Amino acid sequence: MLDRIKKNPKIKWALIILLSGIALFFLFFATIYFGVWGKIPSSRELSDLKQNKATQVLASKGELIGKFYIFDRQPIAFEALPSYLIEALIATEDVRFYEHDGIDNRSLLRVFFKSILLQDDSAGGGSTITLQLAKNIYGRKDYGALGIVINKMQEAIIAKRLEDIYSKDEIIQLYFNTVPFSDNTYGIESASMKFFNKHTSELTLEEAAVLVGMLKASHYYNPRIFPERSRLRRDVVLVQMSKYGYLTEAKAQEAKMAPLVLDYKNFSHDKGIAPYFREQVRKTVSKLLDTLKNKDGDKYNIYRDGLIVHTTLNYKMQELAEEAMLEHMKELQSQHESSYGEAAPWIKNKKILDDAIKSSKKYKALKSKGLSDSEITNALSEKHPVEVFDYDGITTKNMSTIDSIAHYLKFLNSGILALNPENGAVEAWVGGIDFRYFQYDHVTQSKRQVGSTFKPIVYTAALENGMDPCTYFSVREVTYDNGWTPSNSSSEGDDPFMNYNLKTALSHSMNTIAVKVLMETGVDNVISEARKMGIKSDLPAVPSIALGTASLSVEELAGAYTSYVNNSKPVTPYFITKIEDGNGNLLAEFKPKVAKTRAFSEDNRKIMLDMMQATVNEGTATRLRSTYGLRNDIAGKTGTTQDNKDGWFVGITPNLVCVTWVGSDDHRIGFRTTSIGQGANSALPIFAKLMQKMNDDSEFKTITSARFQPLSQELASLMNCDPQERDNLLERIFKSKNSSRSNRNRDKKKKKGFLNKLFGKKEKNN
Structure with a gap:
């Protein structure tokens, strides 16, 4: 034989070429194996696989409201994978998965001859689930003309090592947790949540087939963009499952008849539910993570480490709040633009x-x-x-x-915050009309003059400093030392000889009386009371503070108002309850921050609530009753700032405090008329619509059915006085001659003073 080879040059050279080719192949393979073309992960590295994982943000009942990620991936356990999902994958991608050791030699020969010898890059057919897993984890690099060969050999080496380290079930789990889907989504759980809004374990057979079918070409078979292509590919998967005995032919035919129905949830940072809230969560968590380190001593990364952030947000209430805001703001925007016309x-x-x-x-x-x-x-x-x-x-x-x-x-904007007054938990947070185009958050970032919503703080301070609820003040305008003359926007200011008690003055938001109450109480005492109620922003020590010239955020005002239904103790709004790592280990926990001391007495708390209920029942917020038909127990306060720049409403129920604000981001653009811009028209309807929606949903019964505790007989007696009284003849003459007199603080019950003795009972106007 050797003699024949030596005597026949053709055979000799053919053998030399063959052996040289084999040697070159093994040499080439050795360069790949030993990392000349790029390092191949060792068995040790493969045994500790770490992939970027999306951080999940959950609502109070565990609903997914958003994610932070570079790659949208949520790992899940093998046990959470339905059997028909695994069978669909094997039937479609690798029918001999349980028979090979990572490389299907029969298919590999076909790929070798077609891809290498015939240079047919589209031949395919030789990839196993394990090879695909290797590609999913480490990707592919461009090596020029030899790229497909080098990449496939690298993947083959990794696949063999993976098979040595992991069981078949573990490889399936790793595959489903790393495989890419459409729309920048990685892993079956993220894909399931995005395309069908359900966990992987809840997928139907047809839905599982859609997702597996997408793996052939994720964009081409994207069910959101190409539903018909996706449906046809789904049917191919079902046929494959039937062909290899995973489904009966009848079951496959039945599944093919099912329509393709998506419930697409885009977890883009700019879209979806509660985008302003999610951005605040991102800022807060990112700042906190700078102080925490993992077991390796490295800082956690919100985009890579698959954390779980539990929040206080009520998913359903948030949906309703966003709906209420958009419904009202669309109508209000139309009024706003029409009122200006061409003079905008x-x-x-x-x-x-x-x-x-x-x-x-x-x-x-x-x-x-x-x-x-x-x-x-x-x-x-x-x-x-x-x-x-x-x-x-x-x-x-x-x-x-x-x-x-x-x-x-031209657009008006809005801010809404709903709190549980007992602990400050944020139930709903709407920072603006659309996060994609208006990213300024009007809950925390924006501070605006609060208008008449500051008046309850003034009246609370007055009560705390000994003023009787039945103290009467004249509605008459007064000019103060700085030349400022506050006036009333309503008809109550028409009769300068009319006097009103505190309840009537507050419920009808009389500016002249609010300033007089402040002046008698003392500006410093009012500011001190605001501090006790949790207000930390700068407060100007001027008479106009009574009318809300102080600038506060929605968040700050809401926290202060919780004291009226939380035993006189204000709470600090909070929205994160705990942060866990991907394995459920607690990294940080947050507790409610409730003031340790009362901001005011229990009696004065009940008196103030009674006054603010009168605002709803007979004062500036009666639209809640007359227009929106609400019969819930509600206290509240409207607010409108100078030149109709800002509209406010604070709605209070026994178990919810909700603050709404509406205005233009440019302070120079206000509402053209008070009828449009007043808080009762611009801000109150958002709260009203939210309450209407909550009334229609039994989930909120504990809020909508809650009732305020009635006044005790003693407190009711203390407040049992006529809402208003008119000056008698001598007082009118005296006031006409002495127009600088700012008020007439007389306790009507005790009937003390010279005028009462001289003229007896006053003339009343009920």
């Missing part, structure tokens, strides 16, 4: 528009390039397709950057 300040006020233009990112970018103002204006005036927000939907319009800026200037 976002168009006609050159200063406002110019300031907005110069604050824009595009203007600053052009300015940084050294362009002149005229060049910048020309650039910003060029029209182009722009995606714009409107309440009728997101549309694309051909408009300039200046047009776009003017468009967004």
Whole structure:
């Protein structure tokens, strides 16, 4: 034989070429094995696989409300994988999975000849689940013409090592936790939650087939974009399951008849439920993680470490709050624009528009390039397709950057915070009308003048400093030392000789009396009371503070008002209960922060609640009864700031405190008329609509059915006085001659003083 080879040069050279080829192949393989083309993970590294995992944000009952991630991945256990999901994968991707050791030699030969010898990159067919797992974990690199060969050999080496380390079930688990799906989603649990809004364990056979079918080409078979393609691919998976004995033919046919129905939930940071709340959670958790370290001594990463953040948010209430806000704001925006007509300040006020233009990112970018103002204006005036927000939907319009800026200037915005007054737990948080286009959070970031919602603090301070609830004050206007003359917006100020008790004055939000109550109580005492109620912002020590010239956030005001239904103790709003790692180990826990001491007496708390219930029943918030038909026990206070810049409403029930604010982000743009801009019209309806929706849902019965404790006989007697009285003849003459007299604080029950003795009982007007 050797002699034949030596005598026949063709055989000799053929043998040399063959042996050289084999040697070169093994040499080439050795370069891959030993990492010349890139390091291959060792068995030790593979035994401790770590993948980026999405941090989950959960509502109070465990509902998923959002995620923070680089890759959207939520690992789950093998036991959570339905059997038909595993069978669908094996039938479609690797029918001999339980027979091979990571490499299907029969299929590999086919790939070798087609891909290598025939250079057919699309041949496929040789990949096993384990090989795909290797690719999922480590990806592929571009090695030029030899890329497909090098990558597949690297994957083969990794696959063999994986099979040596993990059982078949563990490989299935790892595969499903790492495999990529459409829309930047990794892992079966994330895909299940995104496309069907359910956990993997809850998937139906048809839904499992849809997700497995997507693996062939995740974008091409994306059921959100290409539903018909996805349905046809699903049917192929079902046929494969029947072919290999996992389904009967009848069951497969039945499943193929089912329609493809998605319940798509996009966990994009800008979209979905509670985006402003989720952003606040992200900021808070990120800051906290800087102080925590894992077992390796490294800081946790909110985007990579698969943490679980438990929050106080009531998922259903949040949905209803967002619905209520959008329903009202759409209508209010229409009123707002119609009231201005062609005189709209976002168009006609050159200063406002110019300031907005110069604050824009595009203007600053052009300015940084050294362009002149005229060049910048020309650039910003060029029209182009722009995606714009409107309440009728997101549309694309051909408009300039200046047009776009003017468009967004016209929008009113809103902030809503609903708290459990007992512990400060945030139940609902709406920071604006749409996070995609208005990312400024009006719950925490924005501080606006609070208007008449500050008056209850003034009246509480007055009671705490000994003022009797039946003290009467004249509605008459008074000019103070600084030349300031507060007036009333309502008809109660028409008769300068009329006097009102505290309950009537507060419920009808009489400005002149609020200032007189403050002056008699003392500005310092009022500020001190505000501090006791949890207000930490700067408070101006001026008479106008009685009318709410102090600027507070929605969050701060809500916390102060909780004291009226929490045993006179204010609470600090909180929204995270605990943070766990991916294995459920507790990393941090948060407890309610309730003030240790009472801000005011129990009797004065009940008196103030009674006064604020009168606001709803007969005062400035009667729309809750007359327009919205609410019969719940509700106390409240409306608020409107100067020139109708801000509208406020605070709604109080025994088990819920809710603050709503409405206004323009540019302080110079107010409502054109008080009828539109007053808190009763601009902010109150959001609370009213929310309560209507909660009344229709039995889940909220503990809130909607709760009742305030009635006044005791002693307190009812203390407040048993006529709401108003009119000056007698001598008092009118005296007031006419002495217009600087600011009030007439007379305890009507005791009937002391010269005038009472001289004229007896006063003339009443009920």
